[in-house]
Amino acid sequence: MSIINGRDFIERLNKMENEIWFDGEKIKGKISEHPAFKGILKTKASLYDLQNSQDIKNEMTFLLPENQNTIGLSYLQPKTKEDLKRRRKMIEHWARHTHGMMGRSPDYMNTVIMSFASSTAYILKGKENCFPENIQSVFENARENDLTFTHTFITPQVNRSESYFENTKEPISAKVIERNEKGIVIKGARLLATQGGLTDEVFVYTAPHRFLDPEEAFAFSIPSNTKGLKFICRESFVGGESFFNHPLSSRYEEMDSIVVFDHVLVPWDRVFFYDNVEASTDFMLHSSFHHFATHQVLIRQIVKTEFILGVAELLVNTINVSGFQHIQEKLSEIIIGLETMKALLEKAENDSEMDEWGFMRPSIIPLQVASNIFPKIYPRFSEIIQIIGASGMISLPTESAFDSEIRSELDQYLQADGMNAENRVKLFRLAWDLTMSSFGTRQTQYERYFFGDPIRLSSNLYKSYIKDKHVEEIRGLLNQKN
Ligand SMILES: Cc1cc2nc3c(=O)[nH]c(=O)nc-3n(C[C@H](O)[C@H](O)[C@H](O)COP(=O)(O)OP(=O)(O)OC[C@H]3O[C@@H](n4cnc5c(N)ncnc54)[C@H](O)[C@@H]3O)c2cc1C
Secondary structure (H helix, E strand, O other): OOOOOHHHHHHHHHHHOOOEEEOOEEOOOOHHHOOOOHHHHHHHHHHHHHOOOOOOHHHHEEEOOOOOOEEEHHHOOOOOHHHHHHHHHHHHHHHHHOOOOOOOOHHHHHHHHHHHHOOHHHHOOOOOOEOHHHHHHHHHHHHHHOOOEEEEOEOOOOOOOOOOOOOOOOOOEOEEEEEOOOEEEEEEEEEEEEOOOOOOEEEEEOOOOOOOOHHHOOEEEEEOOOOOEEEEEOOOOOOOOOOOOOOOHHHHOOOEEEEEEEEEEEEHHHEEEOOOHHHHHHHHHOOOHHHHHHHHHHHHHHHHHHHHHHHHHHHHHHOOOOOOHHHHHHHHHHHHHHHHHHHHHHHHHHOOEEOOOOOEEOOHHHHHHHHHHHHHHHHHHHHHHHHHHHHHHOOOOOHHHHOOOOHHHHHHHOOEOOEOHHHHHHHHHHHHHHHOOHHHHHHHHHHHHOOOOHHHHHHHHHHHOOOHHHHHHHHHHHOOOO
């Protein structure tokens, strides 16, 4: 097979009939027509169409040397710096199409699967209860069929104290409860999965942590319609279908779901490892997962920051507040964030190095720094837009109001110096949907947490950063005598 287009994606997903629960009911019928999902699925379909677009197809795809099939470039295993640049261009195209609002555009998970196939598949070789060949075959199948994935690696938030060890009669956190000739049987839950139920497959693995129960130390990938697999959705943040009223949530609300495993049989050929705590650490920490995944993330976040800067500047111009120094300072904060992230991306690519298996890894420290910066600056960007917009973020009549008999009053009282009332409200609705609607506040929470807890990300940076040279310099100074 080759790359799919939007129609292929929708038809394949509808056919799967994944078990998705929404507002207490199991969804029946075509998921692509459900009000909570049709906007995001249409957007996702348009991304698949984008990679078929003749103008940029050569930047979105590559020919697989083995069979000359046209493959999505997010599956490219980079072997040169040039390959990394090609990956960057492709990621930029996906991100620009959605203004960076879609955290889980398909290239994110495709990159994750590619990273595991390019590292963990080698690391787990010969280890107990490990099946690295399955990582490779899941990757090849995904690449050939242009599959879409979600992933989940977080246990339910029951008790996060470091000494907690689950000891309940029935599992809460997903565990292996049986091993038989067909595979492993999983019972329990995982949180969260963005786009859970809206993808072909779900990739499940365990974030390493202290006192990890061997029964929870596993990784696998299974089709989203596997028997016993349920996706329980939160409420929808789609404000409505009107683009005027809800410019972002009508298109980019991805949904997040709790993933429940009700005696799910994971066939042996889908198991990457099980009952192996050490493999769990290797899988996440010693693989190239962080290198490639954060490379994708940083590129998307740069595009998103550019979008935020554009919205902020347009707000400033519309109500003519650019002359105030504190407004200039706030816009500069966004510019500083943007240019810092861009510089980190350049450095990560320039300092990339060939790993022991022949893949070109972007340098991890600049990427780790970016992963530490963005969760802090994104909420501030959101706040800056709210501060600039002030009451304009609240005086937001709807599209219908402009179609009603009170239009002339709206035209009169909501106009801006250089913009008519309708366009002004449209802009302020965009700023509101970006930062204040349920969709907007979820975006803030997403950028804070989706790649892990920022507190622990900063601990990891501290622990992994090589400081010896600097410490030696100080020792040398202290050893000097008069
Ligand atoms: C919108 C959104 C989408 C997401 N999508 C996905 C997804 O698709 N797939 C997926 O797998 N995950 C997803 N996540 C989950 C994400 O990975 C987690 O939120 C993140 O790893 C933090 O874990 P937690 O939420 O369980 O927080 P917790 O670990 O419960 O932390 C709660 C608080 O306690 C503190 N804390 C807890 N333990 C420690 C500790 N040991 N040391 C210091 N402080 C600690 C934290 O700093 C935090 O303030 C998503 C999250 C969000 C918000």
